[in-house]
Amino acid sequence: MTRVSRWGRYGTALGVAGLLLAAAGCAKATDPSSGGAAAAGGEIDEKAPVTITIGDRPTPDKPNDIKAFEQKIKDFTAKYPNITVKSTETKWEAQTFQAQVAGGTLPTVMNISFTEPANMIPNKQLPDITDELKLVDLTKDLNPNVLKIVQDANGRIYGVPIDVFSVGLAYNRALFTQAGLDPDKPPTSWDEVRQYAKQIAEKTGKAGYAQLTTNNTGGWMLTTMTYSMGGTVESQDGKKSTFNDAPTKKALQLLKDMRWTDNSMGSNFLYNQEEIRQDFAAGKIGMVLQAPDAYDMSVKNFGMKPADFGAGALPQDGGPHGTLTGGSLKMISPKATKNEIVAALKWIKFDQFDKYTTEALAVQDAKTTIADKGFVGRPGITPLSQETYDQYNKWREPYVNVPVKQFQGYIDSTTSLKLLPEPSNKGQEVYSLLDPVVQQVLTKKDADIDKLVSDAASKIDARLAR
């Protein structure tokens, strides 16, 4: 009896404490809303003192970058004395980003990937910055094609794209030469890809072509292939799937043929982004769908010889259809007040866009990049108007340390291929449901493509309707 009563007492105490805790938890959970309401109500005062926190501070292993970064902050605060700038090393990573949003630890400004806004805009995790953008006179500089990534259906803007790329075909020039192919002529159609892959596999024993398949990259690349065959994945309004038709099936059939008929895809079919770049850099893969930024990781982290890296256009099937875009943008914390948003946009303009219009800044930027063993001149797509970008590249020409000629195929495609954004509604969820489709085609010889695609479509439709 006594034992029970003692436990009873402890139990009551625990229960009371638990209730208190629950109450505290609830109180905390409602906090952000009150903060948000206050922020929305404020009037913009450009002269009022304001403090912003900037993410992506260079890590201590890049002393020159840090020096330049700090100098930039100094210059910025000299120009805008009412703005106080703090900085953190916080940067975007696919695996931890949602946790950071959840933890409320985001700085006022930071870089994030193009894949995020599609989910964050409807989730109200990004502030509407359309009016503030006009105020700091940034809107006109931005490439309208790219801006679509950060707009909602009404054309309101929720972020500032700063770095853009599109998916192309990365290929190993050394393997091309070994297989008797011309390393300056990457394939431009999927038929050629199949033929080249077979040739590489037969002559070198390596995988002629490899495909991303795990952690949503399978769906991501199937979407890219579908686009290149003239198809789409989601309807315009994002309410229905549209891939249960010829282009997607053709893409899967191509993979199936390369895998099972030609046996030109090697033996590993579970690849995420890092693993595939690792094997590509190690010379185990002839061709793989990648944006040109794969160059950085392949060369810097995995020791690929710069001379072996080639970047071609995304192969097409039946006329130029387009390619999938990616890149990074500057996001502003959803907790920022109006004044903070304006200050943050001024910083973004100062930090990211002034260098495109001022020769001294463009050159300085190139010099610091080189001093920290970074890459200058890797081709990409401009977040700005083409003339501004060409001028900027001209200034930096003497400092280019990337074999730009080996990117020629890709560079040509940047003007000929349309930039197609990722599925607008629940993109990552769609990808995660498409991963197994690609995996099955590559690992199960008797996979029924029609059935796989229609099953995936009905699953995805159920998700999109939620």
Next chain:
Amino acid sequence: MFQQRTQKSGRSVTTWYRSGGLSAVLFAVPLVLIFLYFSWGPIVRGLVLSFQKNNLVQAPEWVGMANFSYVLTDPQLPQAALNTLYFAFLALVFGFPVPLFLAVFISELRRTGWLYNVLSYLPAVVPPVAAILLWKFFYDPSTTGVFNSILGWFGIGPFAWLNSQSLAMPAIVLEATWAGAGATSIIYLAALTGVRTELYEAAELDGSGIWSRVWHVTLPQIRGIILIMMLLQLIGTFQVFTEPFLFTGGGPNNATLSILLLIYRYAFINGDFGAATALSVLLAGVLCVLSVVYHFVTRRWSTT
């Protein structure tokens, strides 16, 4: 003391105070508060979250059971549940006897026991991520992969290992068993030292061999530990995450998608914390029920 306490309240409070009750409470308070905040706090918060639509930025919106109905109708859930059960089953069939056998084997060795002890415990010292990367290398599906080369000497294979829908899960269990056996066998070894040696002597006098000694003396004597380890292992295997996440990302064709991996995808890929916590709550519920059932089913054999 308890009798005193149940008598007059005035007197019992003084007694309680005099016998150091207050300082005991004062000592306990920080511990209890920290425990409540850091251990129970997240549990309560998770429970609350599972009934909300919450992006953790805006004000949360109460959605009732919507998160639960969403995860229960997710076509991926049956697959994930089956995979997790399959993993638990394989881990039980292969992973459970191995450390037990190891422990009995090591305890039988008088002189070199320490060596085998070190060898079997070594995998537990290797960080899981490093171990998995190493095994991924072993499981290289090409003919030049480590396992495929070795099997090739005997004319077997090559196998696709992680790339095969049917082999991926057993391959993961093999690694998990290798990684977990050492730590578990240490616990069994500790339990084995508690077995009274007279029992073995008596058995030997009765003319029993080594196997019947193990079967009739050792195992019954350590059954309490065995039962607890089995429950811990069951709970552990139901929460398998690291291995499928790093080995296969859930593939091929979701063949290694575990429940925890699904929860991870909800939360950190889809940003749907409501669905993630709802599934977590469901999993926790299932594990609670499982533990209670296990307790009653095994009570007859239990030593406690």
